[in-house]
Amino acid sequence: MVDWSINSRIKYILSRWQRAWLTEEVLETQRAYWRHQLHNIEVLNFPTDSPRPAIPSYKGAKQYLQLPQSLNKALESLSQHSGVTLFMTLLAAFKTLLYRYTQQCDIVVGSPIANRNRIEIEGLIVFFVNSLVLRTDLSGNPTFQELL
Secondary structure (H helix, E strand, O other), X not given: OOOXXXXXXXXXXXXXXXXXXXXXXXXXXXXXXXXXXXXXXXXXXXXXXOOOOOOOOOOOOOXXXXXXXXXXXXXXXXXXXXXXXXXXXXXXXXXXXXXXXXXXXXXXXXEEEOOOOOHHHOOOOOOOOEEEEEEEEOOOOOOHHHHO
């Protein structure tokens, strides 16, 4: 039996729309774009106390961190003054930290995104997650303000 609740109908309509939009030509254009953007990415070489395993496990971990309220306010102020979001400020700080540890100028991180690119679906309670690659070139020793 098919579940035709409003959420299911919307998911069905969106999946049909996405299939119609993702023609072979569109897919090839998207693939070419990302191949170009991701060309020559290198693994970040962190100084470690043991060698990397021969076979990656891809097991991650979580580290929770609560910033002091005063630091949070200062970061929000910096973000507002710079015309960027708090996420962008924290991302710039994280990429700066990665550069400091690795001394590699090409820093690439992935971030989950909501993938709600149509106003009609912004209010839906549906899982539209995707990953976005955020690549930054830190050559030339940019200031933090330039990085923002």
